[in-house]
Amino acid sequence: MDLKAALEDARTIAVVGCSPRETRTSHRIARYLQNAGYTVVPINPHHDELLGVPCYPDLLHIPEDVEIDIVNVFRQPRFTEGVVQETIDRSERTGHKPLVWTQLGVSSREAERLAAEHGLAYVRNRCSMIEHARLLG
Numbered sequence: 001m002d003l004k005a006a007l008e009d010a011r012t013i014a015v016v017g018c019s020p021r022e023t024r025t026s027h028r029i030a031r032y033l034q035n036a037g038y039t040v041v042p043i044n045p046h047h048d049e050l051l052g053v054p055c056y057p058d059l060l061h062i063p064e065d066v067e068i069d070i071v072n073v074f075r076q077p078r079f080t081e082g083v084v085q086e087t088i089d090r091s092e093r094t095g096h097k098p099l100v101w102t103q104l105g106v107s108s109r110e111a112e113r114l115a116a117e118h119g120l121a122y123v124r125n126r127c128s129m130i131e132h133a134r135l136l137g
Contacts, residue, residue: 001121001122001123003123003126003131003135004135004136006070006099006121006123007128007131007132007135007136008136009069010038010069010070010099011038011039011067011069012038012039012040012041012066012067012068012069012070013033013038013039013040013041013068013069013070013071013072013128014040014041014042014043014059014062014068014070014071014072014098015029015030015033015040015041015042015043015072015074016043016059016071016072016073016074016075016083017043017044017073017074017075018030018040018042018043018044018050018051018055018074019044019074020044020047020050025074025103026074026103027050027051028129029072029074029103029127029128029129030042030050030051030072031051032129032132033072033128033129033132034051036132036136040053041053041054041056041062041066041068042055042056043055043056043057043058043059043062044057045057045058058086059071059083059086059087059089059090060086060089060090062090064093064094067094067096068090068096068098069098069099070098070099070100070101070128071083071087071098071099071100071101072101072103072128073100073101073102073103073106074103074106075106076106077105077106077107077108077111078108080102080106080107080108080110080111081108081110081111081114083100083111084100084111084114084115084118084120084122085114087100087115087120088114088115088118088120091118091120097118097119097120097121098120099120099121099122099123100115100120100121100122100123101123101126101128102122102123102124102125102126103125103126103127103128104125104126104127105125106125107124107125112124
């Protein structure tokens, strides 16, 4: 997987598990990605807005005309397979297959296997902020 090309080509990143708390890693990284020029779509079922933009309860509630390039996962490993399944379901509706990017410590073998079975690129246990700064900063 060419991470630099993936980050260069991406325009819109869904941040699954985005926190409203500024001290949380998911919030800080989502803000960083916004400041780097990406359109960030926060995913959190408990909020209607985060980071000054609409927030959705899950990937399937994002309007279909919004093309997601990267699904950045900040959920516990036991939930990652479900996020991949949502990504698959959404991609079947929209015809667009985003990259699934799992942050440090959130990957699971089941999620990676499911992504591979459905032709989704999968980044395992990498921090998108660190990789962006390293490769494009």
